Amino acid sequence: MGSQRTVRAIVVSLVITAVTAAAVLFLGFDRHAAGDGGALVSYNTVDMRAQMLKNGDLRITQTFDYRLRPRGTPWRQMFQQYTLSSDRVTSISDISIKDLTTGRVYTQDTTVHSPGGYDDYGWNSECAGRWYIADITRSQTDPEPYHAELDALTPTAVGEPKQAKDVEIGWNIPSTASANSMRFELSMTWHGVSTAYDDVVALEWEPFSAFNATPAARVTGTFTFPEGIGESNSWAWLHTGAASETTRGDDGSLRFTVTDLPSGEYINVVVMTERRPDSAVARTQAGAMKRRILNQEQREAQIADDDRRRRARGRIVMWSIPAVLALILAVAALIGAQRACAQARKATEGFVYWREPPDMSxxxxxxxxxxxxxxxxxxxxxxxxxxxxxxxxxxxxxxxxxxxxxxxxxxxxxxxxxxxxxxxxxxxxxxxxxxxxxxxxxxxxxxxxxxxxxxxxxxxxxxxxxxxxxxxxxxxxxxxxxxxxxxxxxxxxxxxxxxxxxxxxxxxxxxLHATVPVGAGARVLGMLAMVVSALTALIYTGVYGQIALALVISLPLLFASAFAMSVSPRQALTPQGEAYAGQVAGLMRYMExxxxxxxxxxxxxxxxxxxxxxxxxxxxxxxxxxxxxxxxxxxxxxxxxxxxxxxxxxxxxxxxxxxxxxxxxSGIHFVFGGAAGGGSFGSMVSSSFSSVGSTIRDAMPQSSASGSRSGSRRSGGGGSFRSGGFKGHSGGSGGGRGGAR
Incomplete structure (x- = not known):
């Protein structure tokens, strides 16, 4: 191909690829940073710790890291809303709220203040630093008082007529125009969460329901059991459609991580423990439940697994179409460039010395x-x-x-x-x-x-x-x-x-009739392949959020396409031109x-x-x-x-x-027109590669899947809590949804 032309083509291709890579990384980082979809209020992180008590209650501590964007009016109130139900959770008590950013512990207020009824000074002096709990079943704008003991629901078994009400826990913050991070800790006890059957104690904890409108970049959770309960006598499942990981601690505790939780997506933790003789769970129901829960979770896991596989295959097809098109064009361009270079090189090899001025001007x-x-x-x-x-x-x-x-x-x-x-x-x-x-x-x-x-x-x-x-x-x-x-x-x-x-x-x-045009087809194909490769990179990054695909598929194809277009010669020598070329190249070698x-x-x-x-x-x-x-x-x-x-x-x-x-x-040429002489990236990329690998493995048939992930998916209904979450049912205790005003 000619070493100089090849080196020049490599340099040009590297520059084009580097510029595109920079655009891809910028787009990917921007998309990653805006993973909340531009919501005015979102969670940077949420960390939750739930301790199951012997009587079946839950002691819960949640840490919320809020991101508040400017909206024209100040932010003044945070809130979390939960649904109480006589067969799920009967009451919420022992509430405490702390501002982890300032260290301020909030005090309870019996009045629910409307954020719009004050100026900044009045709100900060009269309302800020206080929290409340209110009954919002009938109206969110005109809530009723709620008392944990007086308004608690009477536990009822599953299938019996039940009572329900919605409550809101809110806290008043100082007037804030915007904030990249505001951290608060909410601690509380949920009563009547568990149900004791003849063989097991079961509960469902749903900190985020399908009605939650506040997205979260990352949610982590830890669920611990009473003494005597460990991995050998407990089962658990994580229900969510978002990307998730689950593990078991050495003490049998459940640990999970959910990334990029969008609004409208739930997190539902299903827990089942072996019933012990000293069980003090208030709600009881006759009959065995272990096998029914295991079968239900296995069915839901299989359905979710099949649905995930179908969606993964669909994504791979959508990913593959532009990649295959770019690959075909790039390969065709490289073949055309190789042929053009071979045609041009064939006529320039083996020049001998020429000692006379050539037969041309x-x-x-x-x-x-x-x-x-x-x-x-x-x-x-x-x-x-x-x-x-x-x-x-x-x-x-x-x-x-x-x-x-x-x-x-x-x-x-x-x-x-x-x-x-x-x-x-x-x-x-x-x-x-x-x-x-x-x-x-x-x-x-x-x-x-x-x-x-x-x-x-x-x-x-x-x-x-x-x-x-x-x-x-x-x-x-x-x-x-x-x-x-x-x-x-x-x-x-x-x-x-x-x-x-x-x-x-x-x-x-x-x-002289010394040359004929060559390589036009290779250059056209190379240009088309470059366009398709660049568009593919932008689609992978901007539409699917898969920067890994852009890096390992689109950019190599872009480099190959740019190289084919740049290295392809524009002229090749005719037989007559070969004789003339021998004179000029031979004379040049002779003079050197x-x-x-x-x-x-x-x-x-x-x-x-x-x-x-x-x-x-x-x-x-x-x-x-x-x-x-x-x-x-x-x-x-x-x-x-x-x-x-x-x-x-x-x-x-x-x-x-x-x-x-x-x-x-060469000074004469100067006369006529010019002198002659003389957020981190590393985590973003890592996350993207992991996601791509998961999608490819999920698309494999069950009979072909050979990794530990495949086996875990098929046994996802087993309750080991080591196989990740799946899109099971929602509707667990609490049905949490939160936000800010």
């Missing part, structure tokens, strides 16, 4: 070497103009002398010889300094009297026309490049003359290695003048001079140069190391 050689050997230094247009100007010098159409035109006032440069001018410059330090910064161009008299005898090619003739027009505007046939630049500064027709030169260069190159040849012959100024023309076309003028000086050490002797190189000004000034001439050789 310098401008055509500058264009052809660019296609044959990518990575040539200098823009092709600059090399065409420089080499063509030097060719005009070798053919005697123009002459170039170091220094400004003012330094040659009174000297007829059309008749001057290089030796006398060189000695004049060497004798005057001011002229030496001037010679280093400027070049003077001379239109030779022969141009006006015998132009046909110069035998100029089309590009040389076109450039000579440009120089003649510049001479007319200056008013003299002798001018330096500074004068030329000033004269052509406002020349409106100048671009047309320059375009004529460029058209002539293109026509000469096209007349000239000093190594023992058969180089005597110093020939005419031949070396043409070498220098084509060296400029190839962008290796400095290398050629190094080779020439190594091959002919006598060039270091000024007297030898005066005697043997004076009949060719181009060779003479180059041999005298006239840097001004060599650096300004």
């Amino acid at each position: 310098p401008a055509a050689a500058a264009a052809l070497i660019t296609d044959v050997m990518p990575g040539i230094q200098g823009a092709v247009g600059d090399r065409q103009m420089t080499s063509t100007l030097l060719s005009l010098v070798t053919k005697g159409a123009v002459a170039v002398y170091p220094g400004s035109a003012a330094g040659y006032r009174g000297i007829d440069l059309s008749r001057a010889d290089c030796v006398s001018v060189g000695q004049l410059i060497a004798s005057d330090p001011r002229r030496e300094a001037d010679a280093a910064d400027m070049c003077t161009l001379v239109i030779m008299p022969r141009v006006y009297t015998d132009r046909a005898g110069l035998r100029l090619c089309r590009s040389e003739s076109a450039l000579l026309d440009v120089l003649l027009r510049a001479s007319e505007r200056v008013g003299l046939p002798v001018f330096d490049f500074s004068q030329m630049q000033a004269a052509l500064k406002d020349w409106r027709q100048g671009y047309a003359w320059l375009r004529g030169f460029e058209d002539a260069c293109n026509a000469e190159y096209q007349a 290695d000239f000093s190594e040849f023992s058969d180089r012959g005597v110093f020939d100024t005419v031949l070396w003048g043409r070498y220098m023309v084509y060296a400029a076309a190839f962008g290796i003028s400095d290398k050629l001079m190094e080779q020439m000086e190594r091959a002919y050490p006598q060039l270091a002797d000024p007297q030898w140069v005066d005697a043997h190189a004076s009949n060719d000004g181009l060779v003479y000034w180059s041999a005298r190391r006239n840097r001004a001439m060599r650096s300004r050789g």
Whole structure:
């Protein structure tokens, strides 16, 4: 493919991939940070600890970390609402609330204050720092008082007529416009939660119900048993549709973690323990319940497992469609690029040395070497103009002398010889300094009297026309490049003359019929694959929230697509072009290695003048001079140069190391348009990879699943509390829902 083209393609592909990766990470982080869906109030975290007492009650401590967004009016009140039921939970008592951010312990208030009835000062002084519990069964805007003992419900067995009421525990905070974190601890005792059957004691604890409207980024919970109850004589299940993990502690306690709990999603913990002789549970019901609960949980686990598998397969299909499309396009683009590169490489291998100027103009050689050997230094247009100007010098159409035109006032440069001018410059330090910064161009008299005898090619003739027009505007046939630049500064027709030169260069190159277009299909396919890969990355991240898929699927495909598009050559040589390519590439190799040849012959100024023309076309003028000086050490002797190189000004000034001439050789192009010379990410990614792996494993048929996760899923109804949660039934005790006002 060409090492330079390959390296360039790799660099371009890496840059494109890196930019896309940055966009993917930014989008993923932004989506991760906004996992609450933009809710005005949400939980950063919720930590819950529930202790099952011997009488079947629950002592619960919940820590809420609130995030409050600005809404125009201040936040003043937090609340948690629960449903009391005679067959689930009969009363809530022993309530305490503490602001963990400030350390303030709130006091109970019998009055429920409306947040909208106060200004900030009145609210903060009269209401803030107090909590209440109220009966909201009939009205949330006009709640009734609630007393834990007087208003407690009488326990009833399952299936018997039951009573129910809704209560709200709220606490008044200081007026707050917004907060990234406000932490509160709510402790309480739930009574009458458990039911004792003949064989087991069962309960359901639902801290978040399907009616909860406040999302949570992370919920953790710990459920501990009374003494004597452990993993061997207890069973438990976590019901939730959100991503979850469950484990058992060494003491048999239940521990669970739920991430990205959206509004409307419940958490229901089902617990069953072996009934002990000393059981003091108030609610009792005759009959055995263990097998019924086990069977129900196994059925629900199987249903949830099948549903999860169906949804996982659907997600994989949706993930795969754009990925497969991008893969097909990328592979097709790579195959097309490989074929185009092979076609281009086949014609450029095995070039041998070529010792004569090629059978084409310098401008055509500058264009052809660019296609044959990518990575040539200098823009092709600059090399065409420089080499063509030097060719005009070798053919005697123009002459170039170091220094400004003012330094040659009174000297007829059309008749001057290089030796006398060189000695004049060497004798005057001011002229030496001037010679280093400027070049003077001379239109030779022969141009006006015998132009046909110069035998100029089309590009040389076109450039000579440009120089003649510049001479007319200056008013003299002798001018330096500074004068030329000033004269052509406002020349409106100048671009047309320059375009004529460029058209002539293109026509000469096209007349060679040296190349044919290749790789267009690969570039089109590569571009399409890039677009599809980039869109796939954005879909994976923005729609599905799977940054892992974007990193391991989309970005590699994007890199491959960009590489195929960048590495594919645009031209390949024709059989006729191979012969021309052999001349230019062989001559370039010859000039770069000239000093190594023992058969180089005597110093020939005419031949070396043409070498220098084509060296400029190839962008290796400095290398050629190094080779020439190594091959002919006598060039270091000024007297030898005066005697043997004076009949060719181009060779003479180059041999005298006239840097001004060599650096300004492309100065003419400067006249026409430019100088020629010279929240953390780590956790986000980890979470995403874990989620992708779970989805892939969930999509596997049960008969094919071989991991511990698959076995756990199938036994999810066993009650070990080690297999994660599943979408079982809701409706447990409490039916918690919370928020802020």
